[in-house]
Amino acid sequence: MILDDDQIRALVARPGEALSVEIKRWIDPSQPAGIAKIVKAAFALRNRNGGFLVIGFDDKTLQPDAANAPPDIRATFHQDVIQGLVSRYANEPFEVHVAFVEHEGGSFPVIAIPPGVRIPVVVKNSLSEGTGDKLLAVGDVYFRTLHANGTPSTAAARPHDWRDILDICFDNREADIGRFLRRQLAGQDASRLVAAFQGEAAPVDVLRERCNALLQQGQERFIGAQKDRGLSIVEQVLLDQLSWEIALAIDPPRPDALPDKEFLATIAASNPKYTGWPIWLDARTMSDERSRPVVRGGAWEALIVGLSDDTSNRLEFSRLDPKGEFYLRRLLQDDAVPRRIEPGTRLDPVLMIYRVTEAIAVGIAAAKGLGWSETATLGFMFRWRKLEGRRLDSWANPVIYVPGGGPSREDVITTFVEVPLTTAPSALPGLVEAATRELFVAFDGTRLSAETYEEQARRLIERRLTF
Structure with a gap:
């Protein structure tokens, strides 16, 4: 291991x-x-x-x-x-x-x-x-x-x-079958296949609209939080670096839910913690009290800012609304470790597969922990900023070869995927591919293989990362 x-x-x-x-x-x-x-x-x-x-x-x-x-x-x-x-x-x-x-x-x-x-x-x-x-x-x-x-x-x-x-055991048993089916159905549109089997048309995409509004609201709340914090001149530099946003909306929503301590504790306890700095980090015990979550506008908000010479710079804002709307904005590692890689020059596709896999897996775990029924659906919208001029490069994992591409002529990329709450871990690679292919193709038309998504998503879920 x-x-x-x-x-x-x-x-x-x-x-x-x-x-x-x-x-x-x-x-x-x-x-x-x-x-x-x-x-x-x-x-x-x-x-x-x-x-x-x-x-x-x-x-x-x-x-x-x-x-x-x-x-x-x-x-x-x-x-x-x-x-x-x-x-x-x-x-x-x-x-x-x-x-x-x-x-x-x-x-x-x-x-x-x-x-x-x-x-x-x-x-x-x-x-x-x-x-x-x-x-x-x-x-x-x-x-x-x-x-x-x-x-x-x-x-x-x-x-x-x-x-x-039993669900966990069956999911693991079905992993091999799932990988076989994905290989056989490579290149097929999963939503069309499901509709064909069911004989139904795809429903109106309400979740996409909710996620789009959540991205806008999250950005506005982030601007307000960082102004209230009063960032130093050095910290303000982080605002202009590579950022990644997640908007997660759960259907059906819970309009009457309250942001109490039990809600926050349940999210923290449900987080599988696949990495050392997990998605929707539990910031309640941060040494800097300014980084600890507080209730604002009916949701828990936290702004984490940190400069480091020996690890990684941090700029992260999260908003957790108990009605089923979660937002995260994060400074990506490609611009956060200047001693390892020059900021503004690269995007590591392997790191991005890890992060998107983690985001979807943590979202599913949180929704289950909070008691949403099996019929619930999760909408994930991802947005990347400050992409223009970068090249794809697996700099953090040089032993993992990924064909490079670029430079990107796009500065902002936004993608969306819908995820049933009952999604098994073995199905995550296909969802991650759907969420990132528009991102990677912006780098000189780069497409990653299904095997790359399969192996790297599994490494994350099986906690076999070697940063």
């Missing part, structure tokens, strides 16, 4: 629980209680289709649990130790990976659980304490789920969890 170092570091630098991330205090993997905690968390994350177990933090305060750290952290949580526990208790053994992150003078283990579950992981051996109390029982199935208040937790699967578990 290949891990994204930036993502692993971010999990420790900005710890926070989600359906795909569990935080634990220091525990002892050699003692029954510690074994049970690791096994339950690992199995729950696996059944949720992968994630991370971060050890050494208080899950309430999210501060390091420095007082209880073992004397030899790397030996205590060695890869072989953790893998041995999983293999001993899992009916279907799976590979795990243990990474160690240095933070605030300490070392913290991050246990990565891979996606791809096809059969629910079940406890195959029981475990008891010396008192006789049973900690693990044969047949137990654990799952990461949300409580009524939006708090993610690990628990024995309940009746309402089994639908999600």
